Amino acid sequence: MVVLAVGSGYSQADSAAQPVAQSGAAGSGTQETTSNQPEQLTAKLTELDAILAEKQQLEDALRIEKSAQSAAALQSSNTQKLIRLEIEDFFAQSSNRARLDALFEEYKRSADEEDAARQRVESVQRDLAAKQLKFSQAARDVERVKAQLASEARKRNSKKIQSIARRLDKTIYFNQPISFRCSTSKSLAECLAGYQHDGRMSQWVLEHYERVLGEEIRDQVETLKLSPNWYSYRTKSEFSEASMSLDGTVEAQVSIQAAVTAKKMMPCAILDVPYDLCDSRTHSLIVRSNKYNDQVLINEQPHGSTPVSLMLDSGTYEVQVVSGGVTQKRTLSLSEDQVVRFKF
Incomplete structure (x- = not known):
């Protein structure tokens, strides 16, 4: 006789469902x-x-x-x-x-x-x-x-x-106050010409870029914390104000222009989602029809009534729209943003 004894790794405690927010993209x-x-x-x-x-x-x-x-x-x-x-x-x-x-x-x-x-x-x-x-x-x-x-x-x-991703690449402008000591035997112009930022430029760009970007994407990310490894930048700077005291202390304002270019993985890093989502090519697919209360199925998965708007990876999709017992089908090769209209 054969004894059927099959174990399982499933348990409710180990596989508790995590709440998922509603998507407003579909019907x-x-x-x-x-x-x-x-x-x-x-x-x-x-x-x-x-x-x-x-x-x-x-x-x-x-x-x-x-x-x-x-x-x-x-x-x-x-x-x-x-x-x-x-x-x-x-x-x-x-x-x-x-x-x-x-x-x-x-x-x-x-x-x-x-x-x-x-x-x-x-x-x-x-x-x-x-x-x-x-x-x-x-x-x-x-x-x-x-x-x-x-x-x-x-x-x-x-x-x-x-x-x-559309809002990450930007050019920011800011003024940075600085203070440093210089030899009293030098003129102010010579002191400014010989001044080195000592690696502080990276921190300045990070602070201002994080502030500007954080305000812009507050609707997506409540608290933004960036890493310099997520982007590259080029800067131009010039002194807008400067003065030198008798003891050689220079007080100045530096006007900085920083062109920031995001790396491909940066949106995923900000959202803390798998990086492969930033590697895939996604496109907009909008499905419309001339009927009310129809039903849309994409690869046999229901997506509600038209109009339906989805973000999908590149690939082949079978789109069905059902209205009044009548079904229309189309097979799409999605490689760019596309709008599909059905007429009954």
Whole structure:
């Protein structure tokens, strides 16, 4: 007999669903689906845990019943041996009939127990097989909901990346006060000509770029913290004001122009999302039709009613619009922003 004992790494505690914000890109049907997906995932995980607990109970019951079956089989075998010995003694006229009848009764009883244990084992095995099938189906449902949530999160992050990426490259202007000591034997012009920023330019650019960019993308990132490794820059500077005291202390204002160029991974670093999203090419796909309350499916996934606006990676997509029982289909090779119109 084959014992079905399948373990699982799924548990609700290990796979708690994280809330996902609604995306305003799709139609009203998509928003409702997205808002319900975290609760759906939690329900699926709870169902999966319950099925797993039932599976474990069945596996325990199967071990108990198989042990009972083995004990009954051993008892039956021992009784058979005693019967053979008793029959030999009976024909040798050294045993009486009562003893032989008792052994036959014992054999029948142990055989019945063995048969009942076998039937219980088969019943538990059938239940366990059915439970394993149910568990597999529930596990697939969990993975499907997780994939949907991941897809929605990827789409939202792609939109944020594109929104932020357009605002990263910029030229900033600022004045920086400085103070340094110079030899009193030199003129102010000579002191200014020999002044070195001593690596402070990088910090100045970081502080002003972070402030300017933080105000501009406050709708996407509440608190912005940049790293100099995320961008490169070129600067031009000149002294706008300067004075020198008798002890050689120079006080000056430096006017700085910094042209900042973001690296490709910078939007992902700011949003703290996987860097591969910044490597992929995403495009806008807008689906429209001349019907009200229609339904849009892209690669067989529902996206609500038109108009539907999505950010998608480059690739091939099958777009369906259903209205009044009529379905229209188009296959698109998305390599740039595209608007698709359906007419019924």
